[in-house]
Amino acid sequence: MKTSSPSTYREAAVAGIDSAQLQKSLQGLQNRFGKGAMELWAGMADQEMRDRVKESRMKTFEHLDIVLAELAKNVRARGGQVHFAVTAQDAVNYTLAVAKKNEVKRVVKGKSMTSMEVDIDPALEQEGIEVVETDLGEYIIQLAGDRPSHIIAPCIHLNRNQIGRLFTDKLGIDFTEDPPTLTMAARKALREKLLTADMGLTGCNLACAETGMISLVSNEGNIRMATTMPRVVVALMGMERVVATMAEHRETLQLLTRGAALQKLSTYVSFLGGPASKDDPDGPREFHLVIIDNGRSRILADPEFREVLACIRCGACLNICPVYGKIGGHAYNSPYCGPIGAVVTPLLDGINKHADLCKGETLCGACKDICPVKNDLPRMLSALRHKLAYGSDRWNTRQHNPAEARAFRVWRLLVTRPFLYRTLIGLGRIVQRPFIGKEGTIRKMAGIAAGWTAGRDLPPVARRTFHQLWKEKYAGNRPTAPTIETPEEK
Amino acid sequence: MMENEYFFLRNIHKALGLAPDNDRSKEQYPELFAAPDTRKILHRVRNRTAEERNELVELLRTNAQALGIHLHPAESEADAAAIVVEIIRSREPEFSHTKHVILHDHPDVAALQLWKRFTREAVTVHTTFSSDHELREKTIASFIGITAPAIGVAESATVIQLTRPGQPRSTSLVPSIHIALLRRDKLVADLEEAYTLLREEGRLDSMVFISGPSKTADIEAQMVHGAHGPREVHLIILPSSAGPPMAATGD
Structure with missing residues (x-):
């Protein structure tokens, strides 16, 4: 992750506020998904579900050593390979070694925040490997040489005219502003990449220890493609993205797709945990699961912040936050933006380094209300401010000002x-x-x-x-x- | 245990305030992996009356419509075959000029006897026999894929496709149109029932939950069908199988 100096936060925030396009998009997004999620939670028949999932998340963390060992055991029993990566560099090195061993020329990526966190793309590209984002929004971002600004709507800051010009420029199609036509152009271009890639690189929404399978949600089908057609599949997983049992999986998954896009289920939920069986005519020949710490055990160790690991990365807090709704995602200068990013980015990448993030939020509490697992983000934002005001040895934080x-x-x-x-x-x-x-x-x-x-x-x-x-x-x-x-x- | 795994787990022990070389195991915490009591759910699923099944189909119809799934109730296999033939005739291939159709190696799909239907037309029908080494090419060449999912879920208009020998993953993914054949007795009310049946399956291979056609809203939040997966999904509801209910679950 790059450093966000005070000026980058402020400058990007000012730029976001000044962009009429962004303001319109963010308002539309928040009106629909933010309000929608609040209505959904209020109308849910099972009012205990959110508390139950939170409780099961926290219980899993208390036994994380056991749950992760069980996950690894069951993935290995399926013939998959598991690598425990203490650092981001470790995860990058391992993935790179797998790619080299398999003589990979082209990697297709399913949308993954973790892959951005460990910054894998430059490492692969340096080895001469072509890296293609396959989520439409991420693909547009990649073509534009830009950065995503929302967890589930990465190119929310671009309008159809900008995307039309980009496609004319990069894909050589006639200029059009019509979203269906633009989508079909990307479908065609990406199908070719997806069918010919050697390696699929994905994140992991939720792994289930009991079954030894990871699950990935998508609406487009790119993640299914990326985990089905290439010879090798590597999944990068933050170590907290695990549940013990299928029963817990079901409820957590339901909160994820509802929180993210008000869906009972996303169009696709793929489950996989190993290479294709002997009799399967398709599917990967090799499957690797990379379980990543990269600063998470430090969060786990601090009772003040452990709760943030319960986040299921649905992005609902972005859809209601009055600050994110004005400044947009770029100001956060991290793969994780919005209120969740304002808590998790400093914890993973340095509290002093990202000092503006927690100070920029208003502590209004909307993010806590909308969070499917009721994470108390305002409390944790205050705790981060406390660390900045007084310094903290545990977090290696000096008095900020x-x-x-x-x-x-x-x-x-x-x-x-x-x-x-x-x-x-x-x-x-x-x-x-x-x-x-x-x-x-x-x-x-x-x-x-x-x-x-x-x-x-x-x-x-x-x-x-x-x-x-x-x-x-x-x-x-x-x-x-x-x-x-x-x-x-x- | 490999070195990095050892250090990784030791960091977690430290974070949890345990002794670093702790060797606690799941046997000490039986509640962690405790299986829910699903007898009631299984009983409910297996003893649905015809009327209750009809209600589930109606619920499925409402939810399928909202997701843009074409739902076709079929009275018989012949009826289902006619529906499929009509879809094949009326649609044009997206990525090629010839009509190839690929079918899962499944008795419900075979019962359509599609290969008999196209003797006078330029339609090529493939089946995904697990011994076929050209399946990848055949799948990519096909504009329609036909499968028979193991479970349908009314609440979310989902079909659950398990990977099995002769039933590969790409058939419901790579072709532009996906047709799923679902027997009435494979339809359950909600995800809780579906997960219960999956548990009964025992060891699972890879699988996918499919709820509607592929879609994206990444350009100015406008919904477009057909991002990377099938842009059109048809769900044909067949009468219950003659055998015992939920035969696919192994009892």
Whole structure:
């Protein structure tokens, strides 16, 4: 993952807000899927399902060593190969070795955030291997040399005209803005790639330890193609993407497809866990499952953040977040964007490095309400802010803004000394006068305060403080408050 | 155990506050992999009345329509064959100029006797016998694939296609049109019932749940059918099999 310096977050956020196209797309997306998911949860007959799935996720984590060992055992029993990758580099090296051993020339990818997290494409390309994204949205992103901006709608920031021009340029078709015609052009181009690739590279939505099978959801069928037609299949899986039993699998899957796109099931759910059997005329000859830690065990170890591993990557929180809904996915500068990205990106890739993400979210709580497993993202965003404010050895995090910390120490000094505080308020009332505009607000401040008023107005210090008003109006005739006795106090 | 696996699991032990060289096993935590009691569900699935089955078909019809699946109830095998022949005649191949059709090696598909139907037309019918080494080419050349899924799910208009010898994965995937033949007694109400039957299957090979034609909404959120998989899906409901109900589940 690349570093997101404060300026990249701010610049990308400003660019997102300024893009009329993005604003229109995001609004449409949130109106449909965000509201839709909330209605779906409210109308669900089985109101305990979300809590049940969350509970089973957390139980699995408490026994993750056992569950992963069982998964590996059962995949191996199917003839599949399992590799445990402690780091991203380890996962890349292994995948590369498999590709080289099988003399792979072309890799077709099913949409996978994990593959982006470990950054596998450049490593394969460096070996002269052609890497083709096959999800239509990801394919468009790849052709454009762009980055995805939503977990399930990667090219939400591009409009049909841009995609039409891109296809004319890259696929040599006549210009059209018609989505069906554009889709058919991609279908044709990608079919050729899918049928001739040597290796399929996918993620893993949910592995089931009991059966030794991974499952992959898709609506397009690209993942089925990528796991059926090539000789070799490699699946990259974050170590938390596992359930113990089929019963847990069913409920988790149902929450995933509902949260992602309000579907009872996605068009395809593929289950596989090994190479084709002797009598199967198609299917891969080799199957590799790469189970990846890459910082997840550190999250597992911290009770404050373990909950975030329960995320099923449906992307529902993106579809309701007021911040994501304005700035779009690029500002997060990570494969994981939106509220979930604001929590998981710093934890995986450095809290200081991605300091702006948790500060940019509003803590309004919408992401928690919509989350199929009720992950308390606002709580974890606050916890990340705490780490940035005070530093944390466990997370190797240094105090993010010492100047801000000093300012707050001075503030504490002031507010705990009423005389000093009131004197300064009085002084402020005089100093502010030349800055108050016609609308009665301060629109522009100078020096380091200039940034604060760059995007908003500051209400001036009131002529009389609440404290003074209270004194004038109510002092002397204070009503006697009724005393409420609780049983314990008796 | 390989070295990296050892270190990987040791990190998890550490994260969980366990001794690093812990060798706890699943036998110590029987509730972790406890099987649900499915006797009630099995009983329900296996003892549905004709009327209840009709209700399931109606539920399937509603849900299939919403997903763009063409549902055809068939009175008999002959009836089903007529429906299939009509589809083959009325559609044009997408990627070639000749009409090839590929069928799963399954008794319900064989019962259509399709090869007899096209003696005077340029339609070539292939069957996916597991001994055939040219299946890949034949599948890619075909514009219609015909299968007989093991289970249908009314609630989500899903068919569950298990990979078996003679029943490869690509038949319902690579051709432009997928026709699925489902016997009435293979239709269950919801996913819970379907998972219960899958558990009864014992060891499963790869499988796929299919709910409608391939689709995408990646360009300006406009729904388009036919991204990479079949752009058209037909589901033909056959009468219940003569044998015991749920014969495919092995009892």
